[in-house]
Amino acid sequence: MHAMIRAIATGAMLLITGLATVVVAADAGAPNADADVGIEAATPNPALGHLLRMAGFLSRLTQFSVVFESGYDVLQETGQKIEFGERRRVVLMRPDRLRIDSDRSDGKASTVVFDGESISVFDASRKLLASSQIEGNLDAAIIYFVRDLKMRLPLAMLLLTSLPQELEARVLEAEIVETALLDGQPFVHLAARTDSVDFQIWVPATGDPLPRRIIITYREDAGQPQYWANFSRWDLAPDAPASSFTIDIPEDVMRIPFLAETLDRVRPATETGETP
Amino acid sequence: MTTQRILIVALASPLLFVATLSPDADARGRGGGGARGMAGGGGEFSRAGVASGGSFAARSAYHGAAAGGLGGSMGMSDRAGARSDFGGERRDDLSGRRDDFTQGRDDRQDDRDEFRGDRQDFRESTRDERWDYYDDRRDRWDNRATGVAVVAGAAIVGAAISAAAYDDLDCTSIVVDGFSYSDCDGTWYQPSYDGGDISYVVVDPPPGY
Numbered sequence: 001m002h003a004m005i006r007a008i009a010t011g012a013m014l015l016i017t018g019l020a021t022v023v024v025a026a027d028a029g030a031p032n033a034d035a036d037v038g039i040e041a042a043t044p045n046p047a048l049g050h051l052l053r054m055a056g057f058l059s060r061l062t063q064f065s066v067v068f069e070s071g072y073d074v075l076q077e078t079g080q081k082i083e084f085g086e087r088r089r090v091v092l093m094r095p096d097r098l099r100i101d102s103d104r105s106d107g108k109a110s111t112v113v114f115d116g117e118s119i120s121v122f123d124a125s126r127k128l129l130a131s132s133q134i135e136g137n138l139d140a141a142i143i144y145f146v147r148d149l150k151m152r153l154p155l156a157m158l159l160l161t162s163l164p165q166e167l168e169a170r171v172l173e174a175e176i177v178e179t180a181l182l183d184g185q186p187f188v189h190l191a192a193r194t195d196s197v198d199f200q201i202w203v204p205a206t207g208d209p210l211p212r213r214i215i216i217t218y219r220e221d222a223g224q225p226q227y228w229a230n231f232s233r234w235d236l237a238p239d240a241p242a243s244s245f246t247i248d249i250p251e252d253v254m255r256i257p258f259l260a261e262t263l264d265r266v267r268p269a270t271e272t273g274e275t276p
Numbered sequence: 277m278t279t280q281r282i283l284i285v286a287l288a289s290p291l292l293f294v295a296t297l298s299p300d301a302d303a304r305g306r307g308g309g310g311a312r313g314m315a316g317g318g319g320e321f322s323r324a325g326v327a328s329g330g331s332f333a334a335r336s337a338y339h340g341a342a343a344g345g346l347g348g349s350m351g352m353s354d355r356a357g358a359r360s361d362f363g364g365e366r367r368d369d370l371s372g373r374r375d376d377f378t379q380g381r382d383d384r385q386d387d388r389d390e391f392r393g394d395r396q397d398f399r400e401s402t403r404d405e406r407w408d409y410y411d412d413r414r415d416r417w418d419n420r421a422t423g424v425a426v427v428a429g430a431a432i433v434g435a436a437i438s439a440a441a442y443d444d445l446d447c448t449s450i451v452v453d454g455f456s457y458s459d460c461d462g463t464w465y466q467p468s469y470d471g472g473d474i475s476y477v478v479v480d481p482p483p484g485y
Contacts, residue, residue, distance in 0.1 A: 070330065072325070072327040072328045072330065073325065073327050074321070074322055074323060074324065074325035074327065074328060075325055076321055076322060077322075082321050084323050084328070104323075110472070121469055123474075126474070128467070128469075128474065130468075130469045143417050143418075146331075146417060146418050147417040147418065149469075150470075150471065151469060151471060151472070152328065152329055152330075152471040152472035153329075153330075154328075154329060154330025154331075155330050156330075156331070156418055157331075157332050157418060166332070170332060170333070170416075194332065194333065196333055196334040196419070197331075197332060197333060197334050199332065216327070216330065216331075216332065218326045218327050218334045220334060221325075221326045221327075221334060225325055225326060225327035226327055227327040227328070227329075227330040229330070254451075254456045254467075255454050255455055255456070256455065256456060256466070256467045256468055256469060256474070257455065257466070257468050257469070258468060258469045259436070259468040259469055259470040259471075259475055259477065261468070262466055262468040262477045262479070263434060263477070265479075266433050266434050266477065266478075266479050266480065267433075267434040
């Protein structure tokens, strides 16, 4: 079953690549949702077709902004499951600009900015700034931020141009649950499984395949905690001047390192328990 | 009759009200301010967990999440190796007991042991490859756990305490080379971004201190 899904996904990926080439040739930088309809129709698994259509569309956007309200469960030591929330606004301009402003449910605010040369986190509530230089495009910066600096960046995978390939590598099963009405509009409710998580995603039944809602279930962890997010205010031509990708640093800011950097400095590499 | 019912309801109402309040008050005590719900030693519920990352991949605690702080991690391959070692010890023990048998039986037993050993080696080799395969599949760029365990009262270089625990200490902060350090009764800490929060890592004293 998994082999079949993988074969289907691989075939669809080849189709995505071909169609993407056609789209880029036709109109560089402009997303074309209609092109992805072909992917959906050509994929024998309709659920996978919807997923890859969404992934292909997102990965080809040259810029966008979106707001998402989200929540996640944290299982406490007592076994009690507590939900926390936050609101994030993402402004992304490929190839190398990103700004994410987040407000936690406890009122603490922070900003993540990638300006093409370094990625920084500014905690306005506590006036803390951490910054690390990273060369490369936005994909490289995001992966460096999450993998190497071990920083939190929910739904980071959705921001990558390699999203179709990431999904292709991870999704083992995908099914359509139903067509669900959200705020009166029809959305295809998809359920997918990877080797370590289950996720559900709601994408519009027609029009641009921009996700409206997502739920990730960490099925192998105690209490099967979930992360959920509701997307709104998608803007594919956001007003984002260059100043959006800089941080106004107050004079009394305190510079701190990322924990991964601190540990690299104070411990031998073999003690971190992490592979490079 | 109607008057009696009204009287009974009137008398019972305060009791029902108190009975209704009691579980709620108990819940607030346990969840809101009680020590049982606390984590990180700072009087707060922990905000950090596998779901907080919002990742499309997970490395559960079983697979080494939050490991490395004080003792390193044990991934699936390590566990498979540990099980193989344990199996090896058991087989050695069994072989030792077989030495008490007669020589003829020992010869036959040696043949069987050799055959069994070959089969066992094959099974373990196959199993290790399978565990490594799953390790590879799980080894996504976005499922990395934070590389330190936050512990209370830590004073080992490389260990860390939560911001809430740090707030309970009596510390003096200084800035060296643009970075902040804190001297808390002789133990030096450096605040660092840990996931989405701040942890205070025990470090060696900064140059000149």
